[in-house]
Amino acid sequence: DAGVTQSPTHLIKTRGQQVTLRCSPKSGHDTVSWYQQALGQGPQFIFQYYEEEERQRGNFPDRFSGHQFPNYSSELNVNALLLGDSALYLCASSLYWGNTDTQYFGPGTRLTVL
Amino acid sequence: AQKVTQAQTEISVVEKEDVTLDCVYETRDTTYYLFWYKQPPSGELVFLIRRNSFDEQNEISGRYSWNFQKSTSSFNFTITASQVVDSAVYFCALSEAPYNQGGKLIFGQGTELSVKP
Numbered sequence: 001d002a003g004v005t006q007s008p009t010h011l012i013k014t015r016g017q018q019v020t021l022r023c024s025p026k027s028g029h030d031t032v033s034w035y036q037q038a039l040g041q042g043p044q045f046i047f048q049y050y051e052e053e054e055r056q057r058g059n060f061p062d063r064f065s066g067h068q069f070p071n072y073s074s075e076l077n078v079n080a081l082l083l084g085d086s087a088l089y090l091c092a093s094s095l096y097w098g099n100t101d102t103q104y105f106g107p108g109t110r111l112t113v114l
Numbered sequence: 115a116q117k118v119t120q121a122q123t124e125i126s127v128v129e130k131e132d133v134t135l136d137c138v139y140e141t142r143d144t145t146y147y148l149f150w151y152k153q154p155p156s157g158e159l160v161f162l163i164r165r166n167s168f169d170e171q172n173e174i175s176g177r178y179s180w181n182f183q184k185s186t187s188s189f190n191f192t193i194t195a196s197q198v199v200d201s202a203v204y205f206c207a208l209s210e211a212p213y214n215q216g217g218k219l220i221f222g223q224g225t226e227l228s229v230k231p
Contacts, residue, residue, distance in 0.1 A: 033218065042118075042205055042221030043159070056218055088157055092219075102149070103219060105159035 002027045004093050004106035012112045013081050021076040021109045025093030031055075032074040033103060034066060035090040043090055049074050050096045078111075086113045116141045118208050120222035127196055128230050134192045135225050137206030141187075143167075147209035148182065148189045149219065154202040162204075165189065196229045203227070 005024045013019050025032050031050045035043035045058035049068035068074045072093075078085055088110050092103035117140040127133045139148065150162040163175070165182050172181050177197075181190045193200055203226045207219040 035219075042207075042223050043219070045218040045220070048218065058218065090159060092159075102161055102164050104161060105151070107156065107158040110157070 004091055004104055006089075006091050006106040006109050008109060009107070010110050010112075012114065014114050015081055015083060017081050017113075018077065018079045019081060019111060021078075021089050021091075021111070022073065023076070023091030023093075023106060024073045025091075026104050029093035029095050029104070030072050031094045031096045032068060032072065033092045033094070034074070034076045035092065035105075036060070036085075037088040037090055037108070039087070046076070081113045083113050086111060116143075116208055116210055116220050118206050118220055118222035120204075120206055120225050122225045123223070124226045124228070126228045126230065129198060130195050131229075132192060132194050133196050133227065133229075134190055135204050135206070135227070137189045137191065137222060139187050139189060139206070139208050141208060143210075149207040149209065150180070150189075150191045151205045151207060151221075152202045153205060153224070159205070163191070193227075196227075198229050198231055201227060201229045 004026050007022045033048040034046040036046055037043040046060050046064055047054050048056040052068045063079045065077045088108045090108045091106045094103045119138045146167045148165045151159045152162055153159050170182050177194045179192045203224045205224045206222045210217045
């Protein structure tokens with residue numbers, strides 16, 4: 001049973017650049033959520049995708065955008081990178097109409113902005 | 115507003131000791147879910163336990179147990195006979211509605227557990 005996978009593992013960018021992070025959900029899941037985890041902090045919700053639409057959004061600027069594909073995989077895009085965007089980006093998958101709303105997380109992508 | 119507080123920033127124990135991680139939450143909802151996740155140095159958040167607000171029965175699963183008390187808005191987690199492999203950061207989280215649709219998780223700041231041999 002394939003778990004949640006994310007790519008790349010690490011990424012280094014400079015201020016002002018754009019970045020795309022990718023996530024494949026756990027087998028059988030149809031919903032993908034993205035979280036940002038700054039060093040020493042708990043994860044913060046960015047947004048959630050289901051049926052290729054953004055369903056919920058946290059308190060993040062429009063520089064953060066996403067997409068979900070028909071195979072349920074998802075991308076997180078961040079434009080005009082700031083130093084403060086350096087963090088571990090976690091993807092979580094779940095089943096939208098399941099009996100449980102437990103979200104399962106991937107290993108994360110560590111983004112460093114110089 | 116919903117909030118999760120983990121007052122313990124760091125805990126250090128010696129192997130085989132029991133350790134309890136504290137979690138206090140705030141919500142105005144009558145239905146909600148609570149979770150504990152473990153984050154080892156590799157970074158991946160590992161799901162441990164889930165509890166819904168209408169089931170206060172406390173359970174034991176192997177070396178893990180939890181104490182859910184709605185009256186005090188607490189959801190504490192205990193590891194019995196700790197092992198070095200239990201060393202990690204532990205997060206308590208509250209699920210915001212819509213609950214059956216993978217509502218967003220609100221995490222505490224985390225408690226770093228160090229188990230020494």
